[in-house]
Amino acid sequence: MSHPAVAPRIGPLVVRSAPVDDPGELLALLPPDDAFAWVHGGDGLVGWGRATELHTAGADRFAEASAWWRELSSRAVIRDEVDTPGSGLVAFGSFTFADDADGSVLVVPEVVVGRRDGVSWVTVIGTGITAPPPLVPAAPPQVPTGATFADGPVDGDTWQSLVAEAVQRIQADDLDKVVLARDLVATLDAPLDVRAPLARLAGGYPSCWTFHVDGFFGSTPEMLVRLERGLVTSRVLAGTIRRTGDDTHDLALAGSLARSSKDLEEHEYAVRSVADALAPHCTNMFVPETPFVLHLPNVMHLATDVTGVMKDGASALTLAASLHPSAAVGGTPTREAVRLIGEIERLDRGRYAGPVGWIDARGDGEWGIGLRSAQVEDDGRTVRLFAGCGIVADSVPADELAESTAKLIPVREALTPREM
Numbered sequence: 001m002s003h004p005a006v007a008p009r010i011g012p013l014v015v016r017s018a019p020v021d022d023p024g025e026l027l028a029l030l031p032p033d034d035a036f037a038w039v040h041g042g043d044g045l046v047g048w049g050r051a052t053e054l055h056t057a058g059a060d061r062f063a064e065a066s067a068w069w070r071e072l073s074s075r076a077v078i079r080d081e082v083d084t085p086g087s088g089l090v091a092f093g094s095f096t097f098a099d100d101a102d103g104s105v106l107v108v109p110e111v112v113v114g115r116r117d118g119v120s121w122v123t124v125i126g127t128g129i130t131a132p133p134p135l136v137p138a139a140p141p142q143v144p145t146g147a148t149f150a151d152g153p154v155d156g157d158t159w160q161s162l163v164a165e166a167v168q169r170i171q172a173d174d175l176d177k178v179v180l181a182r183d184l185v186a187t188l189d190a191p192l193d194v195r196a197p198l199a200r201l202a203g204g205y206p207s208c209w210t211f212h213v214d215g216f217f218g219s220t221p222e223m224l225v226r227l228e229r230g231l232v233t234s235r236v237l238a239g240t241i242r243r244t245g246d247d248t249h250d251l252a253l254a255g256s257l258a259r260s261s262k263d264l265e266e267h268e269y270a271v272r273s274v275a276d277a278l279a280p281h282c283t284n285m286f287v288p289e290t291p292f293v294l295h296l297p298n299v300m301h302l303a304t305d306v307t308g309v310m311k312d313g314a315s316a317l318t319l320a321a322s323l324h325p326s327a328a329v330g331g332t333p334t335r336e337a338v339r340l341i342g343e344i345e346r347l348d349r350g351r352y353a354g355p356v357g358w359i360d361a362r363g364d365g366e367w368g369i370g371l372r373s374a375q376v377e378d379d380g381r382t383v384r385l386f387a388g389c390g391i392v393a394d395s396v397p398a399d400e401l402a403e404s405t406a407k408l409i410p411v412r413e414a415l416t417p418r419e420m
């Protein structure tokens with residue numbers, strides 16, 4: 001049992017949401033410190049300040065966070081004139097991949113600005129009645145300079161030998177798939193203003209969810225689970241091909257990805273793990289039989305959108321807890337795969353590949369998988385970038401290394417000044 005750290009007990013939170021005129025680019029509103037983000041194609045939520053927060057760890061981290069959230073929500077005094085998922089009381093959150101890692105957090109900002117389907121709003125949260133701040137763009141962030149990149153503790157050659165070892169273990173044991181990750185360490189010449197890479201990521205990857213919670217940021221293409229007004233959705237990705245920059249060739253590659261038995265098999269494991277975890281909570285589940293190809297600027301993925309209708313009143317966070325770790329970031333079977341990751345990966349994943357997103361007082365929310373992501377270390381100048389690949393019986397180590405390099409591109413470019 002862990003010991004969650006909770007901000008000193010405060011009176012009930014007083015929350016007020018009201019519609020506002022379109023405030024323009026959400027990320028541009030963020031101040032440099034204590035800024036939170038979850039944006040997708042211009043819509044989403046940004047927040048700043050800290051009204052209250054919970055830090056937790058251990059196998060019960062999701063249960064502790066859920067209990068804390070229920071209690072906080074039930075005591076809050078909420079006046080919500082917008083009444084849409086994401087309005088009213090909201091927490092941003094980020095959870096570690098592993099049970100034994102520190103760093104899972106839920107933070108309730110003092111100000112949240114949201115936009116959804118043409119409706120914008122501002123929420124203020126505190127212990128008394130506060131007026132909403134004027135919504136004007138902040139001064140633009142300092143662009144990161146001087147980034148140098150080096151291998152983390154495991155270099156590329158060693159990582160390929162770990163992939164080869166995983167392949168052997170899959171061929172020998174009762175294991176179908178395991179996801180192995182590696183990191184790249186960026187060193188900047190000054191502390192990072194995270195708003196700069198966030199703007200680059202949101203601009204370059206509008207179909208991904210660009211996020212930032214307490215130094216963990218990125219732009220993930222994978223939606224672990226969204227719950228909105230009773231509708232449950234999950235976007236499952238697995239099976240990847242690198243883009244070449246030549247659109248005609250990429251289209252041919254997309255066709256081969258959609259027919260590749262290795263990738264279809266890897267994808268099937270991931271879809272099944274999500275469908276099985278959602279089934280106890282849902283009726284009317286729809287699991288498409290064939291994946292589509294999701295085109296991103298750096299890679300293409302096999303993708304399946306699983307949907308269902310909530311039947312048991314679980315919150316988005318409870319659903320995320322029951323889905324984590326899906327086969328997209330753990331493997332199949334889950335327990336054996338996670339054990340092998342702990343045994344051979346030699347990486348502290350931190351919050352990489354864990355759920356990241358938000359929850360509101362109704363229990364609605366969106367939790368992505370923290371991929372295409374990085375962690376800013378305490379010195380502010382060191383940034384660890386992560387990428388992993390699903391390994392199956394016929395995976396080729398050099399191909400997996402190239403795939404992981406392609407998955408590092410979004411954050412890597414976001415830390416590198418644009419070529420003039």
Ligand SMILES: C=C(O[C@@H]1C=C(C(=O)O)C=C[C@H]1O)C(=O)O
Nearest residue numbers: 237238239240328387388389390
């Ligand atoms: C693990 C990552 O990505 C996952 C692994 C994939 C694969 O192996 O094909 C594809 C998408 C993600 O589910 C990552 O981006 O780090």
